[in-house]
Every structure is written in structure tokens, then in C-alpha cells.
Amino acid sequence: MSEAQVKVHVDKVNKSYGENHVLRDISLDIAENEVVVMIGPSGSGKSTFLRMLNQLETPDNGTIIVDGYDISDKNTDINKVRENIGMVFQNFNLFNNYTVLENIMLAPVELKKLDKVAAEKKARELLETVGLSDKADMPVSSLSGGQKQRIAIARALAMTPDIMLFDEPTSALDPEMVGDVLDVMKNLAESGMTMIIVTHEMGFAKQVADRVVFFESGKIQESGTPDQVFDAPKNERLQEFLSKVTHA
Amino acid sequence: MKKIWMFCVAFLATVTMMMGITKVDAAQPNYIITTDATYPPFDFQDKNNQYTGIDQEILKTIAKREGFTYTLKPMSFNAATQSVTSGQADAVIAGMSITDERKQVFDFGTPYYKSGIAWAVKKGSTIKSLKDLKGKTVAIKTGTAGADYALSIQKKYGFKVTYFSDSDTLYNDVINGNSQATFGDLPVLQYTIKNGTKLKVMNPTNPYEAGWYGFAVKKGDNAQLLAAFNKGFAAIKKDGTYQKIVNKYLGAPASEFTGSKSDNSSVFGILKSNENAFMKGLWQTILLTLFGIIFASLWGVLLGIMGVSQNSVIRGVSTTIIYIFRGMPLMVLAFFIYIGLPGVIGTKIPAFTAGVITLILNEGAYTGAFVRGGFEAVDKGQMEAARSLGFTYGKSMYKVIMPQGLKIMVPSFINQFIITLKDTSILSAIGILELTQTGTLIVSRNSQGFRVWAIIAVIYLVVITLLTWFSNWVEKRTRS
Numbered sequence: 264m265s266e267a268q269v270k271v272h273v274d275k276v277n278k279s280y281g282e283n284h285v286l287r288d289i290s291l292d293i294a295e296n297e298v299v300v301m302i303g304p305s306g307s308g309k310s311t312f313l314r315m316l317n318q319l320e321t322p323d324n325g326t327i328i329v330d331g332y333d334i335s336d337k338n339t340d341i342n343k344v345r346e347n348i349g350m351v352f353q354n355f356n357l358f359n360n361y362t363v364l365e366n367i368m369l370a371p372v373e374l375k376k377l378d379k380v381a382a383e384k385k386a387r388e389l390l391e392t393v394g395l396s397d398k399a400d401m402p403v404s405s406l407s408g409g410q411k412q413r414i415a416i417a418r419a420l421a422m423t424p425d426i427m428l429f430d431e432p433t434s435a436l437d438p439e440m441v442g443d444v445l446d447v448m449k450n451l452a453e454s455g456m457t458m459i460i461v462t463h464e465m466g467f468a469k470q471v472a473d474r475v476v477f478f479e480s481g482k483i484q485e486s487g488t489p490d491q492v493f494d495a496p497k498n499e500r501l502q503e504f505l506s507k508v509t510h511a
Numbered sequence: 512m513k514k515i516w517m518f519c520v521a522f523l524a525t526v527t528m529m530m531g532i533t534k535v536d537a538a539q540p541n542y543i544i545t546t547d548a549t550y551p552p553f554d555f556q557d558k559n560n561q562y563t564g565i566d567q568e569i570l571k572t573i574a575k576r577e578g579f580t581y582t583l584k585p586m587s588f589n590a591a592t593q594s595v596t597s598g599q600a601d602a603v604i605a606g607m608s609i610t611d612e613r614k615q616v617f618d619f620g621t622p623y624y625k626s627g628i629a630w631a632v633k634k635g636s637t638i639k640s641l642k643d644l645k646g647k648t649v650a651i652k653t654g655t656a657g658a659d660y661a662l663s664i665q666k667k668y669g670f671k672v673t674y675f676s677d678s679d680t681l682y683n684d685v686i687n688g689n690s691q692a693t694f695g696d697l698p699v700l701q702y703t704i705k706n707g708t709k710l711k712v713m714n715p716t717n718p719y720e721a722g723w724y725g726f727a728v729k730k731g732d733n734a735q736l737l738a739a740f741n742k743g744f745a746a747i748k749k750d751g752t753y754q755k756i757v758n759k760y761l762g763a764p765a766s767e768f769t770g771s772k773s774d775n776s777s778v779f780g781i782l783k784s785n786e787n788a789f790m791k792g793l794w795q796t797i798l799l800t801l802f803g804i805i806f807a808s809l810w811g812v813l814l815g816i817m818g819v820s821q822n823s824v825i826r827g828v829s830t831t832i833i834y835i836f837r838g839m840p841l842m843v844l845a846f847f848i849y850i851g852l853p854g855v856i857g858t859k860i861p862a863f864t865a866g867v868i869t870l871i872l873n874e875g876a877y878t879g880a881f882v883r884g885g886f887e888a889v890d891k892g893q894m895e896a897a898r899s900l901g902f903t904y905g906k907s908m909y910k911v912i913m914p915q916g917l918k919i920m921v922p923s924f925i926n927q928f929i930i931t932l933k934d935t936s937i938l939s940a941i942g943i944l945e946l947t948q949t950g951t952l953i954v955s956r957n958s959q960g961f962r963v964w965a966i967i968a969v970i971y972l973v974v975i976t977l978l979t980w981f982s983n984w985v986e987k988r989t990r991s
Contacts, residue, residue: 317899346901356896360914370900373910415896422900 268294269328270426270457271316276325278311278481285311286322287481298458300468303478304504309461312478313428316459317341317348330425346374349419353431355411357403363390363414364399367421375422382421389417393447409440413447420451427451429460465508469493477501541580542601542736543859544570545594548585548942549677549955552702552760553606553624553724556585556952560788566604568756569623570726573743579736584862585952586942587676589654590850592617595729597854602728602736606696608656609725618732619725620740624757627718628660629697631710633685638692640713644670650681650690657694660720676940679955682708698761778962785953792949793970799863799935799945800978803870804928810871811878811927816913818883821904829879836876841937845869849941866938874931881927885920886912921989925982929975936971946970 271293278286301309314320367386371377393413475492485498553566594600651658675681817829849865897907939948950967
């Protein structure tokens, strides 16, 4: 992996909440176009790790370089860096005071100073890619969870990010809604987007991931290709985790 | 954000302007003279809502003869005297007894009326002498010589005291039997009884601590005004005008000043004969409410925004301001601003301005608290989503959190508007002639407490209903 290809470089990062040591000496490099899926039991630190990549959480120590910016350095303008990192949340977090279209247009118009006509054109294109063109002028409260999450992905993509972060994007959805959201994510992965995904969807991970990372007790216990991780797990805790997940 | 800052600048400018108006032109002396709004026969409103009485006629006659003008500020006795000592007013004439204690802070003119302390009980009461007051309650008017006298003999006769700031409520308290006696100036009690108040003076021929009433200025100030008063008083005493004035009030039948019986015995009659007074009072109440609502909301929103700031110092400032002004009774704040502050800053503050500032600080603190709460009630994910897109904290607040928070707060705002309207009534204490003070003045003249207060209550309810309708209409519009 050459320097130029590295999109995310994390070196010896620690994070504690009081007595609770959530992340211990985490180091991880992620290349351009790579799709990394992070799995692990609840409380293993995978979500906290993900949220550090756009500084929704700050590390106690260690280095995090994203998209060429050292975001662990206090002098870095984090808002500029965030414009190039899209994030999708478990609870969608669509802006309730705007319509679907306005949700997607808000950031490009306010931050990239895109004129409204161009922003709307782009927003409608994105709505089409997520299959929700007919919802453009709806208030977000009228959408189902699956629809909301697809709009949230479109909102993040509207800023043409280099990296997309997904924090359990399907955990709050009814089962029948999950497929639509995963399809959108699959297409995105195929288009070459660098993606870091926290999820419990093992089938999806097998299908889409270039690399699977297993978190447990604040540590990366094992990582490798989906075949290595799912079919020949070496770590005892990973074996235990997989047996629970697949039998559930 | 920019808009809010502009509002704040506009707000400060308005307040400064309102304060600026009070600068008095020194060339043509126009004095501000305070009086007790309800102290017949010396000071009271007649049936045409003009201030009249022995004090007022003496003052008017002397002013005319000596060639000075004045603006009369009727308020409670205490506020009237304190306004002079704090420099808010130039002089006070309010049936004020000359005492050694008062001489420490006031310069008195020639004593103009000899009075004394009398005590009175309800007509038909079984109390025959001061000894019978043991264990009973005595009603006294705050800051009066009658109150001082009652307190000086309180231990000896073993009675309890209860304080009032206006005479009419005090008399009613005795008549209703909540308290059993009162101490006051003899002529005042006599005049009241003559006008139909069902009390009986117990010592009409031998008042205690017989003493004199005096016109007063702040010690060391306004020597020119005092000299003019003394000169004019000597003249009206000499030519008999003074005696005529006294006779006019102590010899007159009650209806001459209080209006005919038919005007006072029905709600309609009271409404008709006091139409102007009610309208003026209502208008003052509405003005106070409007100023209060608009500026307190702006100030409160600013406090609320400061309260959710990322900067802990700004947050602390907001919390402290809210803590102080929410914890302070409105009336204390009003007195502090109107009577306390001018002495320190050396500028007069008109009662209306003081009232509006009081409302802004008090209602603004409550508004600030619920605005902060409203912002905090917006789901945290909304802020995270906005930040993750690259919005700054300020822009996230402005574009995402504030619009949602303000929507949550609409019912609280409406509630606060109604409270503001009701709270304006407390400002009657600093002499603003709003609806409640208007009621006090009318009752002190015609003693029709039930009818007058019923009218005032209905007016408040009507205004509050209109305000609620208006607010609901606005709320519906913001939702669509």
C-alpha cells in the first residue's frame, strides 16, 4: 500500500470514558476504494472508532489522518475535512425542519456555495439513484425508516465525499426495509467509494467487504478478507461471536 | 444570527433613547412633585379623575402665584417620599408629618396643616380603649406617622400589626374584620368616615403626638422651590385662601368629590363616569405588555442561545442572569430599578421605562430558561448530522436546531405573554397609571370595591382572551 493510496491512517489511538477503556492502541490503514466492514459485539468500541474518523469523538491520544489531514491536530479545520467525509447514522437524523429535497440541497448550497438550480438538479439525480424521486417535496416525517435512510445516504453523497462512514445503517429498520438500503450501499461500493461500515449484517459483509475487521473489548482482534474472517476465523473470541451471530 | 444581533442593537438603542428623554431642561423650572395617590382629603382623584385635595389646591395656588410649573407624580406614599430622596423627583406633598427622623433627609417648608394621630375601629365594635387591643390586629399604612405611633405603643398594648400600602384596602381590612383597628392622621380618618366608610374614630378631640404636615424637598436640594413655596404659603394664609381650601374639603358633602350616587351604585354607572380613566389605564397596560413581550422575547432568545453556547463563560453568564432575575420578585426588581438605581447612576428613570426594563429582565429570564430548554430538547442526532456534513456549530444551530427548537417553544411563548400581561399589574406599585392602579384610584374615591374590581377583572380577562386568540392564530401559521 503506497502513501498516496492511504485514505485513513490510524495509529495507536486510545479512548476512555472515565474508568471505561473503550479503545486500546488501535492502529488501522484503509486504502482508497476499499470497503471495510467492522463487526463485533455491542460495546466493543467499533462505533466509537468510526465516529473518531470525522471527530464526532476525539481520541485521548494517538494519530488519525483522514484524507491527508491530521484531524488529531487541533489546528486542522475539521469542518473543511468533514465536507469530504459523508456519514450515515443509525437513526437517520434527517433534518426535520426541511423537506426531502431541502435536506439534500442544504449542505451543497450553504457550504459549497452551489447555486440552487445546480444543487436541485444534483439532488434530484441522487434521489433517482436511491429510488425515491417521487418523495422530493415531502416532509421527512412522512417517510418510512428505509426511505429515510436512503435519503440520508443521498444527503451525504450530495457533498461528493471521498469517504463514506456508515454507523449501523440498518439496525433501526424493519427487516423488510433492510434490503433496499443495502442495495444502495452495494451500488455505492461497486462505484469505487471508500467505505467504512459498522454493521451486524454478516451476509452483506461477506458480499461487499474487501476487508472485515473484528472489534472486541476495545481492540482489533482479527482482520482479513471475508473468506478468512468468516470461514477460517483464528481468534477464539471471533469464533465465539460468529457462532452466536449465525445461530441467532 | 445576524438578525438577532441587529435586534439586540436596536433594543439597546431604544432603551437608551427612552432614558435620554428624561434629561430635564434647566432654563424653565418645571419640577417633578410626587404625592400619595390615595390620601383624601389631602390627595385623591375627584370624579373627573383629576388629582385634588387640600395638598393639591395649596400647591396649585402657590405654583400659579409664584410662577413655577410642575408635573405631578401620584404613587404610594412610600414611593413618593423615596422618589425624592433618590433624586427621581424634586419635592413631595402628601400629608407628610414633619418628624425629626425625616428632617435628617428632607428640608421641610413652612408647616401647613396641624394634624395628629387618631385611632379608629369598625362601627359597632366592642373595642372601647387601647387596652382592648391586646392580642388583636392593627392595620397600618407603611411609612406613615400613624404607623410609627402604633409601633411605638405596640408592646405596651400587646397587639399585632399588619401593613398596607394604600388606604382603601386598609380600611376594608378593618371593616371586614381581618384586623380590628387602625392608626392614622385624624383629618384623613374623619374625611373617610364622612364619605361613608364604616369606621369610628376613638379620640377625635385629643389626637396623639399632634404635629404638622410639611412640603418637603431632598435635604440640601431645591432651595429655590422651597423658598417659593414658603413665600406663596405665607400669602395664601394671610389673604384667607388657605382657610377656604381647608373648609372646602373638611366641610364639603362627600358627593361633591366622589360623584353622584347613581354614578357609583351600578357597574354601568361606574363604567360610564370613569370611561376615560379605564381607557387610559387599559392603554398603559397594553403598552407595557407590548413593550414587555417584544423586548423580553428578544432578550430571552439571546439568553437561551447564550445558554447553549460552546463557550462555558458565555453559558455561565446566561445561567447567572437567568438565576438572578428569575429569583427576584418582580416588585422588588421594579423598586430597585425605579427607586434604588437612580441614586447610584445619577439619572432619573421615568416610571414607564423602569416598568418596561423590569418586565424585560424578569420575563426575559423566564423566556431564556425555556428557550434554552427548547434548544436542548432537539434530538442530539440533528446536531451531529449537521456537523458531520461540515457545518460549524453556529451554522448548525441557526439552520437546523433553532428552527426546530423555536417550534417546540411556541406554547411556552404564549404562556409567557399571558404572564407578562398579568405581571404589568404589579408595576402599579411604582405609580404607573395602568389598569390596576386606575382601579385603586377609583375605589379610593367611591369605595365601590366589589364593582370596580369586577370591572377591572373582566377587562383583564377580555384582553387575555384576545391575546390568546392572536397567539393561537400565529401558532397555526408557523405550523403550516
